[in-house]
Amino acid sequence: MSSLTYRLLGVLLLGAVLALSTDAFLTVGNLLNVLRQASLIFLLASGLTLVILSAGLDLSIGANLGLSACMAAAAIKSTGSISIGIAAGLACGMTIGIANGLLITTLRLPPFIATYGMLWMVYGINYWAMAGNTIYGFPESFREIGSGYLLGIPIPVLLMAACLIVGSVFTRYTTWGHEIYAIGANPEVARLSGIPVRSRLIMVYTLSGVMSGLAGIVYLARLNSAEAGIGEPLLLPAIAAVLIGGTSLFGGVGSLSGALVGAVILTLVLNGMNLLTISGNWQPLITGVILLLAAGIDTAARNWNESRA
């Protein structure tokens, strides 16, 4: 069995427990609901996966989501054009990503520091520009990106699927993808074997920025409003989704499908607690226990698999 199969064990076990405890869980409506909720975290986590595969880190993704959403919001409000809004959001995300890449490759700042500094700058700019205000009320056709359906499937879920497929093909079957793994495993060896480490790293942070921008647009379309601080609560869950999905913080090991598993586990915990109407006093404790259990099952299964090999 592949390591992903073991990771799915956690999801399946959690799903089985929920299915046995409430009838509302195992319905097509609720499962699509869970996937739609997971999409936002996944979009952020997918770009971050590439960064972490290269043994880097991007702490600016939450702040980036916030600024991109506000930029897209401002652009739609002032031009009335949805495509300009989307372009503004993606361009904002990309710019922040490129800046991260340059800070890390040119100034040789550690990724943690570079992107942590970027986090503050991006929040700072956004807080100043928004001055505590909210931009809200967007055209129905734009909001379809967040709340619409195509062939019965929520559009954010389709976007997530598209990113998963494209991203998986990119990381598994293209030279660039392989190079990211190689850089993460050992940047020195990667450099000596002729991989253009610098430009690949810039690419990785740029992609992470673009994905944050995309997540910002989906957020905006889903919530119909943007304010400066919206990305703050999404940063840690996105990092957690990547790591729960088995991607190593040390680089070189992991996958995008793992990030999906991680995002779904995080979403299932909230979904389950709401369906079972667990009191707010207990929710943080239960979240912690379930996350540790999911990670524990994964580690145990992997150890068992390796001891047999």
Added chain:
Amino acid sequence: MNIFIQNVRSTTAVVLMIFTASCAKPVDEGAGQTGGESIAVFTKNQTNPFFETVRLGAKNAAKQMNATVIQYIPTVQDSITEQLSEIEDAIIKRPGAVVFIPVNSRAMIPGIEKLNAANIPVVNITDRVLGGSVISFMGCDETNMALNTGRFLLQRLNGRGNVIILEGVGGSENSSNRVTGYRKALAEFPNVKLLASQPANFQRVQALQVTENLLQSYPQIDGILAANDSMALGAIEALDAARRNAFVVGLNGTKEAIDAIKAGKLLASGDCDGFRHGCLGTMAAVRHLRNLPVPKEFIFSVMVIDNTNYAGLDVPYEERMCPSWESVVKDK
């Protein structure tokens, strides 16, 4: 109006500040005025529009009274450590008086004690600090605000139906007072069933998700009582996407909430008016410095904003003027 673009154009000085400072720097908003008292205003964060209205009220009152205002805002929202270090900064700068909203009612007691030790008078507004000594507390009874707003929704349901409560941050005093208020209202209507009371941390996106989840398990939800407007608006997005209908109320009376009331999406929002907190708190501080009387405690009246009475509030805060002290604070 495009606030974003306006602000981008407004000034570059703040950008420089962002580049040079990683922690909060006071913003001097009274530049150009001299001779007036300087009042340091402490709010909780830059994200919640409520506190922006408090700051605008403070600025407006200071202008009316020919005083100046210095704003202290934590860069990490509601950060206890940051607000404490801002107090230390302020003590060095020695403002005439402080208008203070604690990020946490208990954790800020040492901060108030430091201001007391430095002999800087403190007017506590909005949320009560549970220690130290202050000239005045001017705030709102949050339980009562939620009780009135909850009652309004339950009356609209004719006293029957299924409702849910969206709670704020677990363990926070705001959230527990507001939820207590909603539960008191529910106790008056025995035929209304509370299906679930779940936390969404005052956040819009979480309220959206929690409501989506609850819509999955309950086929009939008639009312949603949210502990702030952001959550109420998140819940409305969830209802819209699921093509379901329910009466929704929030708290704080934000501009966005008033627009949603106008559009018929939000039933009502309970409001204690942050603008007035900023106005009256600053006025009280200046009055104290000018040896004018200030009540030891003042509780603002609560208003439930709905589609019959929003008109007077539907004005940009930038254009609003502080009410006169005498019109609000009646001598006993």
